[in-house]
Amino acid sequence: MVSLNDDATRSPSLWFPDGTLVIRAERTLFRVYAGLLARESPVFADMLAFPQHETEMERVEGCPVVELYDDSAEEVRCFLEAVFDYRTFLPPPTRTTWPILTSILRLSRKYQVDDLTQRAMQHLSTAFPDKLELYPAANPSFDVDVRGLKTIIRVCRDLSVDWALPAACYQLCTMAGDVAAITGGDVEADGNYLTGADACHDRGHAPADPHTPSPSHAPEHEHDHHTLSPSDTALLHAQHTLLRAETGAKMSAFLHSPPIARAIPGCPSPKQCVQTRANLRAQVDASLCVSLADGTESKSNAFPLALWDGSDWDRLNVCGVCLEVLRYRHKDEVQEFWRGLPARFDVVAGGGGSGWARLRRERRRDLGEREVGFVEWLGMNV
Numbered sequence: 001m002v003s004l005n006d007d008a009t010r011s012p013s014l015w016f017p018d019g020t021l022v023i024r025a026e027r028t029l030f031r032v033y034a035g036l037l038a039r040e041s042p043v044f045a046d047m048l049a050f051p052q053h054e055t056e057m058e059r060v061e062g063c064p065v066v067e068l069y070d071d072s073a074e075e076v077r078c079f080l081e082a083v084f085d086y087r088t089f090l091p092p093p094t095r096t097t098w099p100i101l102t103s104i105l106r107l108s109r110k111y112q113v114d115d116l117t118q119r120a121m122q123h124l125s126t127a128f129p130d131k132l133e134l135y136p137a138a139n140p141s142f143d144v145d146v147r148g149l150k151t152i153i154r155v156c157r158d159l160s161v162d163w164a165l166p167a168a169c170y171q172l173c174t175m176a177g178d179v180a181a182i183t184g185g186d187v188e189a190d191g192n193y194l195t196g197a198d199a200c201h202d203r204g205h206a207p208a209d210p211h212t213p214s215p216s217h218a219p220e221h222e223h224d225h226h227t228l229s230p231s232d233t234a235l236l237h238a239q240h241t242l243l244r245a246e247t248g249a250k251m252s253a254f255l256h257s258p259p260i261a262r263a264i265p266g267c268p269s270p271k272q273c274v275q276t277r278a279n280l281r282a283q284v285d286a287s288l289c290v291s292l293a294d295g296t297e298s299k300s301n302a303f304p305l306a307l308w309d310g311s312d313w314d315r316l317n318v319c320g321v322c323l324e325v326l327r328y329r330h331k332d333e334v335q336e337f338w339r340g341l342p343a344r345f346d347v348v349a350g351g352g353g354s355g356w357a358r359l360r361r362e363r364r365r366d367l368g369e370r371e372v373g374f375v376e377w378l379g380m381n382v
């Protein structure tokens with residue numbers, strides 16, 4: 001029997017005195033029931049069926065210890081709580097938090113607890129729609145900030161949950177006040193990794209400090225599941241700028257079309273309408289330039305899907321004929337933009353359709369919904 005000779009501490013919430021198995025993650029010990037865990041997770045079942053060197057296995061209070069090297073104590077706590085107390089992670093519309101959601105999504109996939117994976121997917125789907133008319137999500141079952149979005153994007157990339165990525169990546173670009181919010185991990189005012197998620201926090205056990213300036217100060221275990229990958233950091237950095245500039249300008253191009261110097265056919269007041277469009281176009285261009293010149297200024301309405309809203313249309317003082325044409329053109333631009341989102345964020349390769357058809361099939365599969373219809377299967381309602 002080997003005893004623990006370091007500063008490992010018991011989880012206050014997951015320590016059953018009659019438990020038969022101790023799980024260790026970082027410096028936290030969880031005492032749970034081996035049989036129950038094996039029933040829920042085929043991975044743990046295998047692990048426990050063939051214990052290695054049983055006689056030499058580390059033991060705590062007579063229980064064998066399984067150490068999880070690649071998972072943080074917080075993740076393991078959220079996951080085990082969901083396994084041993086279903087009330088901690090009910091399906092939507094019951095609310096949850098993004099740290100709980102991402103922890104359970106990642107570990108339930110890893111340890112193959114399929115019911116929990118599906119429940120996590122259901123929560124994810126409330127925040128990241130696959131259809132333009134549902135964006136932004138009206139009733140997400142969890143709140144999310146910049147740090148949360150970065151974690152969600154990382155976990156979804158790692159697990160190939162592709163259908164959530166276009167909306168999540170776009171939302172991150174619009175929420176990040178400046179590029180530093182995307183490239184750095186330390187711009188949030190609170191500076192706390194578990195923002196708004198105290199329910200998922202083991203007291204007395206500090207989470208890895210995201211501000212840690214150098215590897216020499218790194219915690220015992222480095223977990224990179226909470227930060228964007230280097231390739232996503234570069235991609236989202238670039239898109240943050242692109243979306244505010246070229247794409248933003250493109251989204252107001254409908255004011256140009258048909259060519260701004262020419263009247264829209266059927267317009268009863270061509271002179272006035274042409275002038276109005278030209279003036280507004282100049283205003284839009286100027287506002288985009290202002291927001292770009294001052295790189296740190298957050299100008300959320302410069303993002304493509306929010307560039308024009310109800311009040312903008314009210315300001316567009318043109319005749320009914322022109323208004324109808326311009327609305328139609330704008331809708332076209334917006335739909336084209338949405339179609340391009342999966343390729344824009346490297347979720348699908350460019351060419352051969354938008355990719356949304358595949359993503360919607362995968363979303364239905366992940367949510368446990370019935371098979372798709374033939375028309376959708378053909379990818380015709382993209």
Ligand SMILES: [Zn+2]
Pocket residue numbers: 264267268269270273318319320321322323
């Ligand atoms: Zn007109």
